[in-house]
Amino acid sequence: MDSIKVPPQKIESVEKVLEKYIPEDELKEVKRILYGLNRGQIVESLPIPENVSKLAQASNFEVVSSKITAEPEQLRKPRIVKIGIIQNAIGAPTTDPVHDQYMAIQNKIEKMIDAAGALGVNVLCLQETWHMPFAFCTRERYPWVEFAQPVDGEATQFIQRMARKYNMVIVSPMLERDLVHGSTIHNTAVVVGNNGNIIGKSRKNHIPRTGDFNESTYYMESTLGHPVFETVYGKIGINICYGRHHNLNWLAYGLNGSEIVFNPSATVGELSEPMWGVEARNAAMTNNYFVGSINRVGTEHFPNEFTSGNGKPAHKDFGHFYGSSYFSSPDNCRSPGLSRVSDGLNVCEVDLNLCQQVKDKWNFQMTGRYELYAQFLTKYVDPNYQPQIIKDPSINQHSNQK
Amino acid sequence: MDSIKVPPQKIESVEKVLEKYIPEDELKEVKRILYGLNRGQIVESLPIPENVSKLAQASNFEVVSSKITAEPEQLRKPRIVKIGIIQNAIGAPTTDPVHDQYMAIQNKIEKMIDAAGALGVNVLCLQETWHMPFAFCTRERYPWVEFAQPVDGEATQFIQRMARKYNMVIVSPMLERDLVHGSTIHNTAVVVGNNGNIIGKSRKNHIPRTGDFNESTYYMESTLGHPVFETVYGKIGINICYGRHHNLNWLAYGLNGSEIVFNPSATVGELSEPMWGVEARNAAMTNNYFVGSINRVGTEHFPNEFTSGNGKPAHKDFGHFYGSSYFSSPDNCRSPGLSRVSDGLNVCEVDLNLCQQVKDKWNFQMTGRYELYAQFLTKYVDPNYQPQIIKDPSINQHSNQK
Numbered sequence: 001m002d003s004i005k006v007p008p009q010k011i012e013s014v015e016k017v018l019e020k021y022i023p024e025d026e027l028k029e030v031k032r033i034l035y036g037l038n039r040g041q042i043v044e045s046l047p048i049p050e051n052v053s054k055l056a057q058a059s060n061f062e063v064v065s066s067k068i069t070a071e072p073e074q075l076r077k078p079r080i081v082k083i084g085i086i087q088n089a090i091g092a093p094t095t096d097p098v099h100d101q102y103m104a105i106q107n108k109i110e111k112m113i114d115a116a117g118a119l120g121v122n123v124l125c126l127q128e129t130w131h132m133p134f135a136f137c138t139r140e141r142y143p144w145v146e147f148a149q150p151v152d153g154e155a156t157q158f159i160q161r162m163a164r165k166y167n168m169v170i171v172s173p174m175l176e177r178d179l180v181h182g183s184t185i186h187n188t189a190v191v192v193g194n195n196g197n198i199i200g201k202s203r204k205n206h207i208p209r210t211g212d213f214n215e216s217t218y219y220m221e222s223t224l225g226h227p228v229f230e231t232v233y234g235k236i237g238i239n240i241c242y243g244r245h246h247n248l249n250w251l252a253y254g255l256n257g258s259e260i261v262f263n264p265s266a267t268v269g270e271l272s273e274p275m276w277g278v279e280a281r282n283a284a285m286t287n288n289y290f291v292g293s294i295n296r297v298g299t300e301h302f303p304n305e306f307t308s309g310n311g312k313p314a315h316k317d318f319g320h321f322y323g324s325s326y327f328s329s330p331d332n333c334r335s336p337g338l339s340r341v342s343d344g345l346n347v348c349e350v351d352l353n354l355c356q357q358v359k360d361k362w363n364f365q366m367t368g369r370y371e372l373y374a375q376f377l378t379k380y381v382d383p384n385y386q387p388q389i390i391k392d393p394s395i396n397q398h399s400n401q402k
Numbered sequence: 403m404d405s406i407k408v409p410p411q412k413i414e415s416v417e418k419v420l421e422k423y424i425p426e427d428e429l430k431e432v433k434r435i436l437y438g439l440n441r442g443q444i445v446e447s448l449p450i451p452e453n454v455s456k457l458a459q460a461s462n463f464e465v466v467s468s469k470i471t472a473e474p475e476q477l478r479k480p481r482i483v484k485i486g487i488i489q490n491a492i493g494a495p496t497t498d499p500v501h502d503q504y505m506a507i508q509n510k511i512e513k514m515i516d517a518a519g520a521l522g523v524n525v526l527c528l529q530e531t532w533h534m535p536f537a538f539c540t541r542e543r544y545p546w547v548e549f550a551q552p553v554d555g556e557a558t559q560f561i562q563r564m565a566r567k568y569n570m571v572i573v574s575p576m577l578e579r580d581l582v583h584g585s586t587i588h589n590t591a592v593v594v595g596n597n598g599n600i601i602g603k604s605r606k607n608h609i610p611r612t613g614d615f616n617e618s619t620y621y622m623e624s625t626l627g628h629p630v631f632e633t634v635y636g637k638i639g640i641n642i643c644y645g646r647h648h649n650l651n652w653l654a655y656g657l658n659g660s661e662i663v664f665n666p667s668a669t670v671g672e673l674s675e676p677m678w679g680v681e682a683r684n685a686a687m688t689n690n691y692f693v694g695s696i697n698r699v700g701t702e703h704f705p706n707e708f709t710s711g712n713g714k715p716a717h718k719d720f721g722h723f724y725g726s727s728y729f730s731s732p733d734n735c736r737s738p739g740l741s742r743v744s745d746g747l748n749v750c751e752v753d754l755n756l757c758q759q760v761k762d763k764w765n766f767q768m769t770g771r772y773e774l775y776a777q778f779l780t781k782y783v784d785p786n787y788q789p790q791i792i793k794d795p796s797i798n799q800h801s802n803q804k
Contacts, residue, residue, distance in 0.1 A: 010431045017432050021423040029412045030419050034436070036676030193794040200792040206769050221771065226778070230793040245688050245766050247649035248775040255782055256789040274438030274734040275687055282684035285677055286647050332676040364647050367608050369623065371783045373650040376628070377776035380657055387658040390602040391632040392595040 012339045013324065036333030043067040045336065046349065052118045059111040061088070061343035065119065066327070066335040068290075070354035079352040081233045083260060083290065084121035086112045087325040088343040089298030090133045098146045102131055106158055112345050117166035119347050122194075122233040125171040125262040125292055127325075128241050129187065131155045132175060133300045134266040137212035137318045140304065145218070148177035148185050151201055156190050164196035169231045171238055173264040175218075176201070185219045189238040189264065191229045199229050204240035205249050211271065212308045212318040213242070226252035234352045237261040237289075244279045244293075254287030255370075259352045262292045268319030269340075276324055277334075284328035288358045288365075290350055297323035297343060330358040414741045415726065438735030445469040447738065448751065454520045461513040463490070464746035467521065468729070468737040470692075472753035481754040483635045485662060485692065486523035488514045489727040490745040491700030492535045500548045504533055508560055514747050519568035521749050524596075524635040527573040527664040527694055529727075530643050531589065533557045534577060535702045536668040539614035539720045542706065547620070550579035550587050553603055558592050566598035571633045573640055575666040577620075578603070587621045591640040591666065593631045601631050606642035607651050613673065614710045614720040615644070628654035636754045639663040639691075646681045646695075656689030657772075661754045664694045670721030678726055679736075686730035690760045690767075692752055699725035699745060732760040 011017050022030060031037045046065040048056075056063045070078065091104025109126065116124050128134070132147035149155050159172040169192065176188035187204035203222030207215050226249070229236045237253030237260070244250070244263050253261050263280055267273075280293040298321055305314035326337035327348040338344035359365055379385055413419050424432060433439045448467040450458075458465045472480065493506025511528065518526050530536070534549035551557050561574040571594065578590035589606035605624030609617050628651070631638045639655030639662070646652070646665050655663050665682055669675075682695040700723055707716035728739035729750040740746035761767055781787055 011428055014432050014435050017424060017428050018420075021425070021428075022419060023423070026413055026419050026423075030416050033416050033675050034679070191792075193796055195794075195796045197794070197796050199794045205774075206771065208765070209769065210763060210765050221769075225790050227790050227792050230791050230797075232794060232797050235791070242769070245764065246770065247653060247684075247688055248770070248772075248778075251649060252775065252778050255778075257791060272734070273435050277436070278680055278683050278687065278734075281680050282649075285680065286649055332674070332680075361612060362647065363610070363612050367611065367623075367644070368648065368650070369608065370650075370779055372607075373654065374776065374779035374783050376650075376654050376657075377772055377779060381773045381776050387630065388627050389630050389632050389637070389659060390593075392597075392599070392601045392634060394595055394597045394599050395632075395634050 009320065009341050012341055013337055015336055036329070036331065042329070042333050042335070049118065052115050055111060055115050055118070056345070059108070061112055061345060062339055063115060063345050063347070064336050064338055065347040067349040068329050068333065068335070068351070068354065070351035070357055073353060076353055079234065080349060081123060081352055082119065082121045082347055082349045083292055083327065084116040084119070084124040084345060084347045085262070085292040085294045085325050085327070086116070086124065086126050086345050087294055087297050087323045087338055088112070088127065088130070089296065090300060094133045094135070094300060095303050098143050101133070102147065102155075105131055106155075108343065110162070112343070113162045113166070115345050116347065117168065121166070121168060121347055123169045123231065123236065123260065125238075125264060125294060126173060127294045127296045128173045128264040128266045129175045130173060133302075134296065134321075135302060136215045136218055137308070138302050138304065138306045139214060139217050145185060148175040150177055150179055151188065151190050152198065156192065156198065159190070159192050160196040160198070163192045163194060167194045169194050169233050169236070171236065171262055171264070173238070173240060186222070187215070187219050187240055189240060189262075191231070191236065191238070194232055199231065200227060202227050202238045202240075204243060206243045206246050208242040211310060226256050228253060228256040228258050234259045239263050241265040241267070244283070247283070250283035250287055254289055258289045259355050260290045260292065263294065265293065265295045266321060267295055269322045270319055273322055276322070281328040281334055284330055285332050286364060288330040288355050288362070290330060290355070291328040292325070293328065294325045295323055296321040297341065330355045411722065411743050414743055415739055417738055438731070438733065444731070444735050444737070451520065454517050457513060457517050457520070458747070461510070462745065463514055463517075464741055464744050465517060465749070466738050466740055466746065467749045469751040470731050470735065470737070470753070470756065472756035472759055475755060478755055481636065482751060483525060483754055484521065484523045484749055484751045485694055485729065486518040486521070486526040486747060486749045487664070487694040487696045487727050487729070488518070488526065488528050488747050489696055489699050489725045489740055490514070490529065490532070491698065492702060496535050496537070496702060497705050500545050503535070504549065504557075507533055508557075510745065512564070514745070515564045515568070517747050518749065519570065523568070523570060523749055525571045525633065525638065525662065527640075527666060527696060528575060529696045529698045530575045530666040530668045531577045532575060535704075536698065536723075537704060538617045538620055539710070540704050540706065540708045541616060541619050547587060550577040552579055552581055553590065553592055554600065558594065558600065561592070561594050562598040562600070565594045565596060569596045571596050571635055571638070573638065573664055573666070575640070575642060588624070589617070589621050589642055591642060591664075593633070593638065593640070596634055601633065602629060604629050604640045604642075606645060608645045608648050610644040613712060628658050630655065630658040630660050636661045641665050643667040643669070646685070649685070652685035652689055656691055660691045661757050662692045662694065664696065666696045668698050668723060671724045672721055675724055678724070683730040683736055686732055687734050688766060690732040690757050690764070692732060692757070693730040694727070695730070696727045697725055698723040699743065732757045
């Protein structure tokens with residue numbers, strides 16, 4: 001399976017390097033500043049039961065588990081929820097028949113959902129278009145569009161079985177074929193309830209048109225707004241991939257009541273890795289919800305070469321998906337991340353009460369001045385908008401610009 | 403001067419710890435992922451001329467200098483600007499007469515501006531209300547309100563002299579006494595042009611009402627909007643302190659055309675340090691401007707004890723201002739930071755052309771869908787707004803919630 005092998009990476013993760021070299025006292029301070037591990041309320045790693053460890057070892061995926069607590073309240077009971085996120089490489093070469101490729105991924109995912117079930121995960125999210133290679137870089141239609149499925153298709157039916165089996169809410173990000181509306185394709189997340197029912201769907205709000213990610217070749221921006229799904233385990237929003245660069249997108253999911261927002265993604269190191277640890281955490285700490293950030297892992301090789309609009313020669317892959325899936329907390333902390341190189345399941349036990357507690361502490365919503373910004377944006381989108389610029393009147397009198 | 407000494411801190415800065423322990427190869431990769439140092443376009447440190455080193459050593463402040471480049475273009479020349487930010491502790495005990503305290507700070511600042519001038523800084527910003535201790539935690543009126551000055555008062559006149567001396571644009575964040583409008587007080591930034599003229603002022607848009615920061619005791623939210631100042635060295639916005647938690651505030655400065663946004667702040671470790679490296683970088687990378695983040699340094703002791711609304715005993719200081727002033731780039735990189743414990747001048751030479759180059763690359767503005775959000779926020783501020791929530795219809799049929 002040469003086409004899905006992971007090229008050697010210099011480091012497995014930043015955390016592992018820090019832990020390897022920095023003495024304990026200073027490491028504690030570095031982690032406090034970098035990762036917010038100063039509340040005494042995040043337990044960095046929870047024990048993994050032996051049956052889960054064995055399953056993970058046999059199937060070659062990593063399991064990371066942590067816990068973020070909240071303060072007790074007088075009138076509300078804690079709302080403890082175990083959130084899971086899964087990252088994975090594809091399961092078969094991109095030259096295999098479409099359905100074989102799909103089944104190879106499903107078989108991998110099934111074992112990881114089994115592990116999540118054994119760990120008592122309540123809410124799980126898979127990576128963006130989990131059931132296929134991220135082939136949009138090729139700009140070819142076939143065979144890639146054949147991976148698209150209706151919302152109630154084979155992939156969702158599999159997810160529904162797993163949801164019922166483990167009494168688990170599962171968010172399934174997929175390439176959707178909308179048979180009702182012109183057979184168009186969408187980048188969608190299907191939300192399956194813990195009883196196996198389809199609660200609804202959300203679609204990608206912001207579509208990249210940059211470098212290898214010319215995704216508007218395949219699908220357009222969502223017209224479904226910013227739905228938040230009220231499940232038995234809390235209120236969930238899904239900000240798909242490129243939407244993580246848009247603060248307004250994160251904001252709208254927050255103002256609609258999200259307690260958990262997933263960001264299923266597919267992104268490579270050269271492009272975005274320094275942003276990966278920043279944007280989701282900023283969203284969590286300024287909107288005060290939990291974020292589960294998921295990136296696929298590995299390098300996907302395609303049969304035909306393609307160019308990337310960057311003046312470089314044609315090539316057959318577009319870089320290494322660096323995994324590193326992790327959780328951000330509504331306050332300022334984050335969980336450990338999965339590795340940059342292997343499949344993995346990351347589980348975080350949280351108390352959803354923390355969301356409101358942090359809102360009460362920081363008052364970002366109370367001081368948000370949304371009226372001001374509703375007016376500002378309304379004016380801004382006017383084609384005749386004049387930006388509020390105050391020019392130094394002395395610029396034209398002197399000529400001291402370099 | 404017991405009242406302004408810096409209590410011992412466990413580490414001077416995260417970067418210094420990383421550099422001390424991690425071998426070069428792995429350090430390079432860690433810095434690439436954490437700080438975006440992967441473009442080959444950021445030079446981590448520039449040489450400091452000997453006269454500046456001597457001045458800094460004699461006056462006990464640190465100087466850090468870096469450079470961020472952009473690609474050459476065919477039609478625009480590079481727009482090279484040296485940006486400076488200054489962090490400092492107060493200069494005299496808070497029990498000294500008000501004007502003595504002011505002069506002690508001005509004397510410190512003057513030397514640091516001299517260093518900035520010697521380094522060829524074009525645009526400089528000082529810390530929030532630089533001319534006084536951050537006494538708002540006390541909730542006492544006198545003597546603290548006596549530090550307030552009109553926009554054209556003594557502090558501004560000093561800044562104007564320095565601006566003329568070094569042909570420098572200087573942003574001077576200050577406590578303003580507005581004699582025209584009821585003698586009210588404001589948290590203001592005065593922008594002084596390189597010819598020494600006052601170009602205008604900006605005020606703090608979001609006022610904290612949390613913990614020790616009950617600043618609405620002293621001043622209210624700005625009604626001046628999001629002005630951007632067009633200077634001879636580029637377009638500048640000022641997002642004062644707590645406004646850094648508000649993504650809409652950053653956005654509005656960006657949409658009004660900022661190429662540099664300063665965030666003069668005063669914030670302590672227990673509260674916000676893990677957010678310090680996240681929020682400004684997120685703003686820079688999603689709005690595609692440079693950000694200069696400035697935090698004061700040291701621990702300020704006040705004569706009378708005060709409480710902080712957190713159930714803890716009364717005390718006379720509210721923690722350690724951790725400095726750590728740094729620059730974020732419109733792409734995904736950041737400069738080295740100043741230390742957590744000492745006064746300092748951080749200088750970054752940039753090419754302002756990078757702002758538009760990153761916009762062209764990432765297309766965040768093109769894909770921003772501002773019409774959608776203008777409508778969303780307009781609906782949201784309606785008191786009868788119904789959030790877009792899709793409830794799992796099976797929740798009431800089953801009873802499997804914990």
